[in-house]
């Protein structure tokens with residue numbers, strides 16, 4: 001299918017929303033990004049990519065990296081990860097501490113910050129260098145050897161990272177973190193500071209549409225694990241607005257406070273959108289609207 005005319009129509013439809021919302025303010029290096037940018041890309045199963053607007057401009061992937069870290073941790077370490085992190089929506093903000101105490105240091109899911117810290121901790125134990133492993137994986141799957149970290153964003157996160165440090169120390173007090181907290185935080189912040197474009201993200205996420213198969217045809221996840229990761233994205237991937245996202249878009253998706261969102265149509269294609277203005281839940285305003293338009297116009301959804 002030629003997605004190009006469709007993408008151009010979607011870009012025209014959502015143009016009035018671009019610039020709406022507010023870029024993330026709690027990480028100073030993200031607050032200064034031009035909010036008037038918008039890009040969208042679709043990758044088919046073979047890696048052909050269609051794009052519109054700023055689809056080749058790199059931006060801070062932030063929490064979108066949590067999906068890739070989860071997939072790698074499952075691929076390398078298996079199911080035992082689920083003893084340390086749940087699979088239920090939290091209904092709380094992504095960086096909330098409250099629920100963790102009631103639930104004895106076991107985070108609700110791998111996509112809130114506490115859960116992602118557990119996943120990165122596991123990946124660090126498995127690989128000895130979680131953020132570099134993740135970057136290398138993303139380079140291979142996106143086919144872009146230039147992918148890298150944004151050192152300014154990483155430093156900005158480090159210096160405003162008290163809440164993530166609190167989450168990590170709190171879980172460590174329950175025995176749910178294996179590595180020294182400063183090491184873990186370092187890898188987590190570098191992970192969040194990976195820069196990717198919509199084209200890179202759409203390509204890199206294809207294993208989720210290809211039922212676990214990597215770009216080179218080798219298997220990363222079993223078919224069942226790929227289904228499981230997609231299911232957790234659908235229920236937990238867009239902060240505490242995952243219900244609204246499922247209602248509007250009807251696809252597994254993962255957003256980040258950089259304004260990007262990755263979504264998956266299993267067996268068909270992957271989508272990536274980016275526009276820095278966020279709604280109050282932390283999801284890109286124009287990004288959600290464009291994915292909503294995509295599924296409405298094509299009928300491609302999991303429902």
Ligand code: GLU
Nearest residue numbers: 062063094113192256257
């Ligand atoms: N680096 C951000 C944090 O940990 C990621 C947040 C996000 O994209 O949801 O606060």
